[in-house]
Amino acid sequence: MATKPNGKSPVSSASDEKVMFFRDVSLGPHETQLRFRLIHFWEAWNPIKKTLIGLEMLLIDEQGTVIQGFISPSRIEKYLGKMERGKVYKLDNFYGSSNKSVYRVSDHAVTVSFSWNSELSELQNITTPFDEDRFRFHSYEVFEANCDLKGDLYDVVGHMKLVNGHTLTESPVLDEVQIAAARHLLVHVQLHGGPVIKLYLWDQVATEFCRKFKSCETTPTVLLVTTVNTKRLGGTLALTSMSSSRVFMDYDVQPTIDYFGWLSSNPAIAEQVDAEVVTKRETMTIGELFSYIKQESAKEAFFECTATIDDVVHGYAWYYISCSGCHSKVTKGPTSLICTNKKCGKVNVDGVPQYMARLSVYDNSEQAVFVLLGDAGRALTGKHASELVSNYFEANANEGVDQEVPVPEALINTIGQSHKFCVKVTKHNLSGKTRALTVTKILPLDTPTETETSAGTNISATSNETSQTGNDVCESSKSRVGAADAGSKRSCDNAKVEKAKRPKSGK
DSSP, rough: OOOOSSSSSOEEEEEEEEEEEEEEEOEEEEEEEEEEEEEEEEEEETTTTEEEEEEEEEOOOOHHHEEEEEEHHHHHHHHTOOOOOEEEEEEEEEEEEESSSBBOOOOOOEEEETTTEEEEEOSSOSSSOOSOOOOOOOOOOHHHHHTTTTOOOOEEEEEEEEOOOOOOOOOOOHHHHHHHTTTTEEEEEEESOOEEEEEEHHHHHHHHHHHHHHHHSSOOOEEEEEEEEEEEEEEEEEEOOOTTTTTTESSSSHHHHHHHHHHHHHHHHHHOOHHHHHBBEEOHHHHHHHHHHHSOOOOSSEEEEEEEEEEOOTTSSSSEEETTTOOOBEESSSSSSSEOOTTOOBBSSEEEEEEEEEEEOOSOOOEEEEEEEHHHHHHHHHOOOOHHHHHHHHHHHHHSOOOOOOOHHHTTTTTTTTEEEEEEEEEETTTOOOOOOOEEEEEOOTSSBBOOOOOOOOOOOOOOOSSSSOOOBBBBBOOOHHHHHHHHHTSSSSOOOOOOOOOOOOO
């Protein structure tokens, strides 16, 4: 029997062909044959230069050993037409190159690279069984230990809690057009024996998820995604899909079948929802917030940020006059105050002062201006804006109705205080009209993080090593702050906010 160049003995087949197992593949050229099932293949792109690196593959031989394969761009056309996922092939002649050091999808130290004299052909009438797939599952602790290391990409399996913010009991309807435009969707997945974790699916993987989700006769429960990357986004561990990722559900493969069976025998586990983990807002520094706003895929979102107040910004009114019904800004008509909210449209409304103070704040990363609105102002000062305005005019009865109300002591006394601010990134921030961030809630530092009751979330993260990447986070909230929407339009305008006046009915 012939010996291959590196001195190791290949396996002889009945036709005396030299066949090598993956376990014996080493570095350097090999004039021998490999036999394998093609599990998966995908394009690898340079995210900076936007150039094609090559075609990567995941292969498994008859012994169940998995190895990564690679075809350079100049050779892709020669082989691509012959390649189909799931089929069994033989490859004559190849080169053993070192497995890449980042985003590895197999344990083997060597990659099978197609060389100038490689010949690929499908195997017919196979008598030797080849496994269809091989997965690499790890615990939450392993994901956490590998976070942001850009090393091995592991597979994850669990049961879904939320799909783009909707529970499975809601039978979520996925808008594929919207998801394609956003390029991603978010699934909250409960790991077996572990916590709920956020899983961001990108581009083709998001599309594949939608296709499988819709094709199921009943709402699917179990989700398996291969080769996910671990990242820490806003202080929270998250998983993101890569260009190599694949999606499986309920009865697609044996691991999902097994998991579904376990889940069916433990219905109480399926019903458990840890709202704190599932729906909590992302925590960011001021610097991270500004970095997020610059991302192309950034959306309107709610975040938490701990900062210290160092001043009340001068030159702006600290409150505005709102509609008593919807809290939108009012304007003065010929004989009364008119609500500017078209959906409300009330005339002859009573004007109610609402907070719209601008606070200069800072943390260890950056300084910013936070616009304090509505109930957030009351939470900070302990007093309603209407109370402070009324107190001023009661103490200054001789002042006219057009008198500007100075910043009250209740606001000035907050200088030097540190708080956990719930801020909203608005469309005005994203369009570059303002850097001022709207505050919707304030939490004391010694209280647990509050949660939003809805986690309809779009998040941008590292999508893959060969596509555009980012560290964006976007989480929406069910919490409706009427004053925020009304006030932000005014506060986020570059024009100077008009001076505050005494509230009046307009009669």
